[in-house]
Amino acid sequence: MWQDRRILDLFGIDHPLLLAPMAGSAGSALAVAVAKAGGLPALPCALLSPEQMRAEIGVIRQQATGPLNLNFFCHTPPEPDPAREQAWRAKIAALYGPVPDGPDAPPRRPFDEAACAVVEDSRPEVVSFHFGLPAAPLLARVRATGARIIASATTVDEAVWLERSGVDAVIAQGAEAGGHRGMFLGLDTATQTGTFSLVPLVTDAVKVPVIAAGGVSDGRAMAAALVLGAAAVQVGTAFLRSPEALTSTLHRKALAAGGPTAMTNVITGRPARGFTTRLVRDVGPINPDAPAFPLASNAIASLRKAAEADGRPDFSPVWAGQSFSLASEEPATVIAERIVRDAARLLDR
Numbered sequence: 001m002w003q004d005r006r007i008l009d010l011f012g013i014d015h016p017l018l019l020a021p022m023a024g025s026a027g028s029a030l031a032v033a034v035a036k037a038g039g040l041p042a043l044p045c046a047l048l049s050p051e052q053m054r055a056e057i058g059v060i061r062q063q064a065t066g067p068l069n070l071n072f073f074c075h076t077p078p079e080p081d082p083a084r085e086q087a088w089r090a091k092i093a094a095l096y097g098p099v100p101d102g103p104d105a106p107p108r109r110p111f112d113e114a115a116c117a118v119v120e121d122s123r124p125e126v127v128s129f130h131f132g133l134p135a136a137p138l139l140a141r142v143r144a145t146g147a148r149i150i151a152s153a154t155t156v157d158e159a160v161w162l163e164r165s166g167v168d169a170v171i172a173q174g175a176e177a178g179g180h181r182g183m184f185l186g187l188d189t190a191t192q193t194g195t196f197s198l199v200p201l202v203t204d205a206v207k208v209p210v211i212a213a214g215g216v217s218d219g220r221a222m223a224a225a226l227v228l229g230a231a232a233v234q235v236g237t238a239f240l241r242s243p244e245a246l247t248s249t250l251h252r253k254a255l256a257a258g259g260p261t262a263m264t265n266v267i268t269g270r271p272a273r274g275f276t277t278r279l280v281r282d283v284g285p286i287n288p289d290a291p292a293f294p295l296a297s298n299a300i301a302s303l304r305k306a307a308e309a310d311g312r313p314d315f316s317p318v319w320a321g322q323s324f325s326l327a328s329e330e331p332a333t334v335i336a337e338r339i340v341r342d343a344a345r346l347l348d349r
Contacts, residue, residue, distance in 0.1 A: 006209040007232040012067050014038030015340045020236025021071030023047045028059040029244040035064035037336035042069040050114045057122045067125035072111040074131045078292035085291050089299050105297035132184030152182025159202045169209040172202045177214030178237045178321035180272040203229030217326035219342020237321035242332040250313045267317045269296035278314035
């Protein structure tokens, strides 16, 4: 069925479809559903403690056979900058009134010794990274487990850097993709290219297999990406309305209602694509004053909590790719099987 079998053979999967690791919206249930469709399941670990990682891995291993991808963020925690953070809080207060004190937003964990120990103990077949790669000693430990290593690139330069660093495949993340950009050689959003321009550029620049991500929510897009040279696709937003996803009620309502999306840094401090919420409209979408990732989330944590309790996503990370309208409420296995079937039909014509 598939002419390019590099990703199938590399990961040991039936179809060249990977579940995007969507932190906060994807867990073991969604991973199991995609595995049952013959794709590569993913567990996003950036919001999980080591104990939670182990528990989720255990559920997936019990309920699904085949390979598993563990995904990690590789950002460097920023140095505290009290003046910048206070100035941002003052800007927020000027718009919305005094901001009550409250707990900080859930931490986004970079890949560290504790996470590496989970990889060494659980032996996932694939480990993927966002925001570059971890430090060389940690990366060597991951490689020593036998795991295949993949990472996101948003430009040709990033893809070439990743290949030189020894990854087994590159995820070409186009500007259409929902959630955080995998940018790591710079944060200028003007450098970001759409998936169907980025994929052929990256495939010409590197020898390792390329996985297309961003805007792939149906069989038409999957077929187009494969024709352009991708060896597989990574799909995320298409699954957000499925019953297996952890997507919140507010997030599901936003997906159903629709609306423009924008690339913004004002929710977390790093560029990410989501719906244009009240905060994004008022101060963004890209604002150079926002604290560094992930500290920007703390400044709006109490406002987010109050708005969500009132049924409003004004300050929430309502991530979505540009093809969000193609997402459906069907089971994730059905969605994945349809994408694969429709792509195969188009390619066999």
